[in-house]
Amino acid sequence: MDVDQWYLEEDDVYYISDQHDYPQFVTLQSERPQWLMCTMGVAQSLQYLLVKLIAFALLKRLLVAVCNSGKLNPQLLNICMAICGMYMLWAHNETLAHVVAFVVVLLPVVYFGSFLTHRSGFIAISFGIGCLLLWQYILSAERYMSMRGTLMVIVMKVTSLCFDIVDEGVYDNSALPTLLGYLFDPCTVLFGPWISLRQYDESLKKKPFKEEVMSQLYAMLLIVVSLIFVVYSSCIIELIFPISGFWHSFGVAQSFRFSHYFMCWLSVGSAIASGAMNGMLTDCISIEWPRSLVDVVVSWSIPMHRFLQKYVFTEMRRYGAASAIFVTYAVSSLLHGINFQLSAVLLSLGLYTFVETRIRSKLSARFSACIGARKCRHDCAHIRKEGATLTVLLNVSFRVLAMVHLVYLGMVFDDSAAETGYSANHTLSVWASWHFGSHAVAVIMLFVSFLL
Numbered sequence: 001m002d003v004d005q006w007y008l009e010e011d012d013v014y015y016i017s018d019q020h021d022y023p024q025f026v027t028l029q030s031e032r033p034q035w036l037m038c039t040m041g042v043a044q045s046l047q048y049l050l051v052k053l054i055a056f057a058l059l060k061r062l063l064v065a066v067c068n069s070g071k072l073n074p075q076l077l078n079i080c081m082a083i084c085g086m087y088m089l090w091a092h093n094e095t096l097a098h099v100v101a102f103v104v105v106l107l108p109v110v111y112f113g114s115f116l117t118h119r120s121g122f123i124a125i126s127f128g129i130g131c132l133l134l135w136q137y138i139l140s141a142e143r144y145m146s147m148r149g150t151l152m153v154i155v156m157k158v159t160s161l162c163f164d165i166v167d168e169g170v171y172d173n174s175a176l177p178t179l180l181g182y183l184f185d186p187c188t189v190l191f192g193p194w195i196s197l198r199q200y201d202e203s204l205k206k207k208p209f210k211e212e213v214m215s216q217l218y219a220m221l222l223i224v225v226s227l228i229f230v231v232y233s234s235c236i237i238e239l240i241f242p243i244s245g246f247w248h249s250f251g252v253a254q255s256f257r258f259s260h261y262f263m264c265w266l267s268v269g270s271a272i273a274s275g276a277m278n279g280m281l282t283d284c285i286s287i288e289w290p291r292s293l294v295d296v297v298v299s300w301s302i303p304m305h306r307f308l309q310k311y312v313f314t315e316m317r318r319y320g321a322a323s324a325i326f327v328t329y330a331v332s333s334l335l336h337g338i339n340f341q342l343s344a345v346l347l348s349l350g351l352y353t354f355v356e357t358r359i360r361s362k363l364s365a366r367f368s369a370c371i372g373a374r375k376c377r378h379d380c381a382h383i384r385k386e387g388a389t390l391t392v393l394l395n396v397s398f399r400v401l402a403m404v405h406l407v408y409l410g411m412v413f414d415d416s417a418a419e420t421g422y423s424a425n426h427t428l429s430v431w432a433s434w435h436f437g438s439h440a441v442a443v444i445m446l447f448v449s450f451l452l
Contacts, residue, residue, distance in 0.1 A: 038235035043227070050223065052091065053266070056084050056186040057219070057273035060203070061212065064275065068206035077204060078181030085184030092190055095147040098139065102151055103183055105131055110161050110179065121163035121311060128155035129334045136337045144337065149191060152335045154183055156194040156307055163311050164197065187274035191267040193303040195276050203275035215272055222269035226262045233258035246407070249434075253410025257287060264301065277303075290402045291395065292360070292373040293353050308332060326350050341422035345409050352405055352442050359449040360398065366452065371395055401441070408438035 060081065067077045090096040109124045132151055136144045161179075182200045183189075195203075207215070233255045241251030261284055268281040283299035290296045298305050312331050316324040329350035333343040357373045369384035369391045370376040376386070384391045412422065412430045431439075 035235045035239060039231050042231055042234055046227070046230070049092070050266075052088060053187065053190075053270040054223075054273065056088065057270055058216075059084065060187065060274045061216075064204055065206055067204070074204070075175060075177040078175075078177040081181035081186060082177070082184040084186035085181075085189040088186045088190055089147075089150065089184075093146045095143070095150065098135065098143070098147060099150055099154070102131060102135060103154060103180075106154065106158050107179065107183075110158060110165075120165060121159060121315070124162035125155070125159040125311070125331065128158055129331070131155070132335065132337055148337060150189060153188065153192045153194050155335060156304070157183055157197075159311060160194070160196055160307065185274070185276065187270040187276060188267070191263055191270075193264075193267050193271060193277070193281050193301070194307055195271065195303070199277055203277075205275075207275065215275065215278070219269045219273035222265050222272065226265035226269060229258045229265060230262035233262060249411040250407050252414050253407045254288075256410045256413040257406075260300070287406075290399060290406070291375060292398060293349065293356055293402050293405060294373040296402065296406065297349060297353055304332075322354060325354050339422070340424040341412055341427040344424075344427055345412070348409060348439065348442075351439075351446075355442050355446045355449060356398070356402075359445050359452065362449060362452040363394065367394075369394065371398070405438050405441075408434060 063072065063077055063080055066072045067074055086096055086100065089099050106128055109120075109127055112120075132148075132155060135151060136148075178197075182197050185195075185200060185203075188195060237251045237255045237258070241247050261282060264281040268277065268279075271277045279302065281302055283302070286295045286299040290299075308328050308331065313324050313328045316327045319327075326347070329346050333339075333346040336342050353373070360371055360373050364370070364372045364382065367384060367390060368382050369388060370380060370382050370386050371391055371394045376382060386392075386395075408431070412427050414430070
């Protein structure tokens with residue numbers, strides 16, 4: 001089973017990442033339907049993880065209430081959060097020692113960042129990516145894949161700290177317990193999502209009783225929906241789609257996406273239960289029925305998109321839009337380590353979104369129609385609005401094209417090497433079965449965009 005986060009973090013993206021291992025499900029001979037046996041296996045494999053996430057979220061809210069009543073020192077609360085997060089790492093897949101060593105190496109960047117002024121953020125993300133690659137080199141493929149998501153989120157947290165020290169000047173005197181509590185927050189340390197230090201600080205404040213109850217109920221709803229996603233991905237899709245042809249590829253790609261939705265909704269559910277955030281992590285509808293690939297990138301992992309937008313794209317915008325786009329996708333890719341398949345998919349997305357944005361902007365100007373990659377405002381100056389016949393036809397055509405691109409990019413994530421990472425030969429052979437048609441279409445559209 002492949003359970004992923006494209007950070008787009010992921011990967012930008014986001015986060016895409018194949019960082020989590022779960023026990024393989026055993027199909028038993030039984031009179032029960034296959035999908036029911038599979039569902040029971042999924043539930044059994046996830047029960048302990050769910051219990052730990054929910055328990056630590058509730059424990060955090062309880063400790064916050066005690067702290068706000070004056071019976072617990074705030075720094076001691078942060079230390080408790082760090083210890084809980086370390087326990088989560090140890091209990092999940094025994095990656096505690098490697099992650100703690102990673103934090104020990106990376107954390108000094110935060111304290112020295114105040115002496116480096118505007119360069120501290122770039123140094124932090126460069127040093128963090130370097131440490132990620134070093135850990136990937138040192139560890140076995142299986143061990144690295146099991147903790148890649150955790151390491152990536154830690155790099156993002158440290159990077160955002162260094163940028164915010166310069167831009168906002170409010171975190172430069174943060175105590176070590178606060179930083180450790182932030183980095184090892186038990187409800188975000190395993191699967192994310194990335195949250196800022198400001199969001200973490202907000203999660204340590206007591207809320208009105210009614211708001212607390214509503215947050216917990218909403219979090220439980222998100223976790224239940226996440227289980228529906230993983231059951232569909234693991235047990236239902238293989239019963240719906242054929243074993244070959246286009247619809248098989250569609251099913252493989254959709255299975256990958258729904259595994260991602262599972263991780264996103266589970267992680268955001270645990271984060272909301274702990275009080276760390278109150279928004280959504282991914283927009284499933286905008287991905288399954290996309291207006292454009294730009295919408296897919298934005299909706300895939302909203303926190304990671306905000307991270308990359310604020311700390312990478314905006315900083316690189318001065319060098320031109322094309323440079324900013326490709327540097328952003330490159331950073332997103334490197335945050336996942338050296339992985340040809342993931343890098344190829346993310347950089348392909350970078351090319352596709354650049355081409356699509358360019359050609360749709362030119363068509364929108366030529367026909368005065370609302371056919372841009374992002375939806376127009378209601379008061380836009382275009383003559384042909386969303387309901388115009390030409391606008392509808394062109395937008396539907398681009399939607400269908402985006403869905404085909406998603407099949408092409410997603411069908412390489414077929415679980416054949418999810419535990420160790422996919423090889424270049426695997427990726428190229430899968431795309432070769434389509435004669436690299438998606439890339440060919442993108443190149444043709446690029447040439448057309450220069451002619452318009």
